[in-house]
Amino acid sequence: xxxxxxxxxxxxxxxxxxxxxxxxxxxxxxxxxxxxxxxxxxxxxxxxxxxxxxxxxxxxxxxxxxxxxxxxxxxxxxxxxxxxxxxxxxxxxxxxxxxxxxxxxxxxxxxxxxxxxxxxxxxxxxxxxxxxxxxxxxxxxxxxxxxxxxxxxxxxxxxxxxxxxxxxxxxxxxxxxxxxxxxxxxxxxxxxxxxxxxxxx
Numbered sequence: 099x100x101x102x103x104x105x106x107x108x109x110x111x112x113x114x115x116x117x118x119x120x121x122x123x124x125x126x127x128x129x130x131x132x133x134x135x136x137x138x139x140x141x142x143x144x145x146x147x148x149x150x151x152x153x154x155x156x157x158x159x160x161x162x163x164x165x166x167x168x169x170x171x172x173x174x175x176x177x178x179x180x181x182x183x184x185x186x187x188x189x190x191x192x193x194x195x196x197x198x199x200x201x202x203x204x205x206x207x208x209x210x211x212x213x214x215x216x217x218x219x220x221x222x223x224x225x226x227x228x229x230x231x232x233x234x235x236x237x238x239x240x241x242x243x244x245x246x247x248x249x250x251x252x253x254x255x256x257x258x259x260x261x262x263x264x265x266x267x268x269x270x271x272x273x274x275x276x277x278x279x280x281x282x283x284x285x286x287x288x289x290x291x292x293x294x295x296x297x298x299x
Contacts, residue, residue, distance in 0.1 A: 103288050107281025113274030117267040124263035149238040151180060154188075154228040162224040162238045166216055173214045174241040177226070181235045182208035188236070191225040204229075 147164060154160045166173055179186050192200040192214070200214055200222065214222075228234055 103281050103284030103286075105281075106284055107278055110274045110276070110278030110281050113270050113277060115274075117270035117274055120263050120270065121267040124267065145239045145241045147240045151235050151237055152226075153233055153235050154226065155233045156228050156231055158228055160226045160228075160236070162226065164222050164224070164240050166220050166222060166242065168216075168219065168242045173216060173222075174211065175214065175224075176209065176211040176239045177205060178209045178237050178239070179205075179234050180237055183232075185230055186232070186234050187228075187230040188234070189227040189229050191227075193223055193225070194220050195223070 149162055152160050152162070164173075164175070177188065177190065179188070186206070188205040188210075190203040190205060190210075192202075194200070201212075203210065203212060224238065226236065226238075
């Protein structure tokens with residue numbers, strides 16, 4: 099019986115195993131879930147300002163202000179609930195010093211990112227209300243030109259050190275699965291041909 103199908107299948111399984119190994123080693127060992135995954139650390143160099151951790155009790159408000167100096171690039175802002183558990187919820191209201199509203203947002207996930215298009219420099223006030231049932235800790239992040247940040251341009255940034263291996267891992271995973279399927283098909287075809295040959299004898 100021909101063993102070409104088995105060889106192809108083994109090669110495919112090795113590719114899948116290698117891809118999973120690369121994916122596992124590229125993710126920091128201290129990251130086991132959203133509650134200990136720090137966006138500020140992962141996207142180091144991308145943000146112009148990152149607040150200290152802020153604790154908000156249920157029903158209470160926290161205020162964060164940010165001076166937007168650029169009038170051409172969009173403002174990327176984000177909030178992470180660093181100790182997130184299911185059921186946590188925030189309400190975010192953004193306005194400037196004149197009371198002009200820039201939107202209201204509801205956050206029920208560990209991380210929220212939004213972009214604001216501003217026609218001129220402005221001072222923004224973020225009113226963040228804890229509408230959940232327990233005290234949460236949050237971090238607020240701001241970036242005025244995320245497309246040209248060091249996190250994307252620097253190959254040694256924490257983001258690139260994780261993203262590039264994950265891309266390679268994803269490619270190997272797809273290739274490995276395809277090769278494994280081909281290997282199984284070849285094995286079945288060879289088995290069928292082998293049975294047909296035995297019947298002919």
